[in-house]
Amino acid sequence: MVTRIRRHEFRTDNAAELMAPVIKGAQDVLQRVETSESDRFDALERTLAAAKWRCLTDPGVAEFPAWEAWVTAMQTGAALFDAGMAAEGRVPCRIGSMGEVRHLPATGPREYLHAGNWLTAYYLAVICRENERAHRLAQVPVSFLRASGAEFDEYVYPWVETLQHAGFQRPEMWDTLVAAVDGTDPEGVRVASRELMLKILYPPIELFHRYQREQAEEFNKALADALTWHKEYWTANEARALSGDGLVALGPLAVACMAYDAGMPVEVESEYLPRHLLQRSWVGEYDTGAVAHDPGLPALTTRQADYLRDLVRRHHADRGTPVTVTGATVRAAQGTQSLHNLAEYCRRADPRAWPELVDRHLSALERATHAKPDAPERVLENAYLRLVPDDAFPPEVASSFRYARKIAPGLLETLALDLPETVRVLDDKDVARTGLEALRTAGRANLVEEPVEYDTVRTESGATLHVVSGESMFVASKALVLGELARAVTGRELPAEGALFTVPSRHYLAFHPLEDRQVVGAVNDLAAFGLGAHNDNPGPLSPRLYWWHEGAITCLTHIDEATRSFSVEPPDELMAIMRRLHTA
Known part of the structure; x- marks a missing residue:
């Protein structure tokens, strides 16, 4: 059943008169944004105000001028942070529907590049389905936002991190989400008013929680509550009731767009949630200039x-x-x-x-x-087996690493020397000086002894992922000794059926022993973890999912190079194991 939340009363007989100065203010700011620091300070607020005021007479964003205004606000927010994060020079930024390019100066941290404006910019990118811009925003460090000097209640930083973690499918998202929720306790806030926290700032976090847990009924109840509280807040006094800021519920709209795109039914209708923004009706109407x-x-x-x-x-x-x-x-x-x-x-x-x-x-x-070559015994003390991507060696140098062997699609086993300042992969000449088998034996023994950090993550599917991480360059390489690793961190042998694992970067390895009925969920969870961590960590290794069984490694991920689409295709033997475990 659809719940209807009507927007509060707002005079529209003089709409053109009310909207004209707001729209002109946004246009004026953008004319000067390349050269004026004060206009960059105002740019996001002014362009967002113009977008919201367009919804006074076009509450569903059914007409192009309203969509154009929303895209312009989105472009402006992303541009300010792109320029803030740039190292030097001027940053070309597309702002406008006619292909206009503004060249913003690289600024570093600024007073206006704070967590509040980051949330606004991120919400706008989500609403406009600008995945590339949202991805770039998700890479802005929280330390950069803090450097603005703007004062916020502390909850805002774990909330920012939650959205960033979610964008990259990091399991840390749940920890930062809990911290964000805890930080919104009205008894602990010191900057926002109790009313603002409860009715405006907290509801998007609760909505996001329900969305992530795929709780459709609870999500829609929370969405109806959020819009009701939004209406209460913006009608609490005459000044608020006359403000265009209350015409659209930005945070709830952004999370509702996430839910809509994920296939979750959104059963709340309201002018506070412009229908054509929610349903992405205008997306692709014109080139928005994503980098x-x-x-x-x-x-x-x-x-x-x-x-x-x-x-x-x-x-x-x-x-x-x-x-x-x-x-x-x-x-x-x-x-x-x-x-x-x-x-x-x-x-x-x-x-x-x-x-x-x-x-x-x-x-x-x-x-x-x-550096001069070390004596063979010194080399053996510091040699490690190391996994590298199977395209790590360009064709012109591949002939110098003929000893490297392919373990599975996406993975090569090499030998590396752990030096004080760096890790160097040995070439054929290095290997010949010491001996291949001696190096492999020593490299395996050293790899087994390499210390790592260990944690377990219980996913929404109920599966338990064992996550190994650390600063060592050889964390993911421990997949080559997965039996010994599992025994060391869990205290138990791997089952006869083996384990699923992913090695997204050199600093991460996640595995799931094939021993319980959560195996299907583990396949999806590990695949998602691998893709997310591969995109967001130094030393990317492989986004694929693998099966370790009796010391052999089988790749389960098929990558269509033409479409860059990923699918998991277990062999028949593994499918039989999964069916047996799932029905046990």
Whole structure:
């Protein structure tokens, strides 16, 4: 049954008169946003106000001018944070329906780049279904938001982190969600009023909780409550009742859009939830100018990737070393280096720190490369088996690593030397000096002894995931000794049926022993964890799902390279095991 929440009374006989200065204010701010710091301060508030006021006479956003206003507000919010996170120069940002590009200066933290505006920008990206912009916003560190100096109740930061974790399907989302909920206790807040917290700030968090738990009935009740409280808040006095801020319930609308896109029935209708925004009727109407990721370094945008390559060129030029930098590869007379790991480090760092980070990283690699070979016994003490992606070696250098063996689709077993400043993968010449079998034996023994952090996660499906993590470069490589790892962290042997596992990055390994009826849920949970963690961690390894059985590793994930779609296709033997466990 559909619940109807009517918007509070608002005069519309003089709508044009009321809307005109708001719309003009937004246009004026955007005209000056490239050159005026004060206009950048006002830009998101003014453009969002124009979008909400458009809903006075077009409450469902059925007409193009209203949709254009909402997209403009979304573009503005994302642009401000893109410019804030940029390292230098000017950042081209698409703002407007006619292809207008504003070149905003790289600013670093600013008073207006705070957690409240981040939430607004993120909500707008979700409402407009701008996944690329939402992804970029999800990479803004909380430390960057705190650096604005704006004062908020502490709950807002775990709430921001919750949305960021959810975007990357990180299991930490549940911990930060609990912290956010706890932080909204009216008895503990000191900045927001009790009324604002209970009626405006808390409801989106509760809605998100119900959405994540896939509780459709509870979600719709919470949505009706949220809109009722929204109406109560914005009619509590005359000044609020006349404010355009109350025309749309932004936070509840954003979470309702998430639920709608996930196939959850949204059984609440209201002008506070513009129907055509909720149902994404206008999406794709015109090019909104979302920034594409670089094809060579997909962890970065094209602009970020070009900046990184330029820093790499500068580093080598300063040392008199001629190099060619294209795509994800640095080519020099001495050999070839991949930039994928460095790109991941940079993506997670403040762009202003990139020059120092690049110099430190490349200098460490150079020192390792030029170091004199250690005695064989010293090499064996520091050798490890290490998993790397099966495309880790470009074709022009692959012939120097013929000893590396393919363990399964997506994974190569190599040998690495753990040095004080870096980890270096051994090539065929290094291996020949010490001996392949001696290195593999020592590398396996050292890998077994490598310390890790261990935790368990109980998922919504009821499955238990065993998550191993740590700063070590060899955490994921412990999949090569999964039997010993499971015995060490759980105190039990793996069952005869084996275990499912994923190694999304070098710092994470998650597994589920095949021993209970939650196996189907574990397949989905591990697959989601692998994809999310692969996209959001340094040293990406493989997003695939694997089956460890009697020491052999089988890949369960099929990737359609044409469509980049993923599917899990267990072999018949594993399907029989899963059916037996699921029905036990």
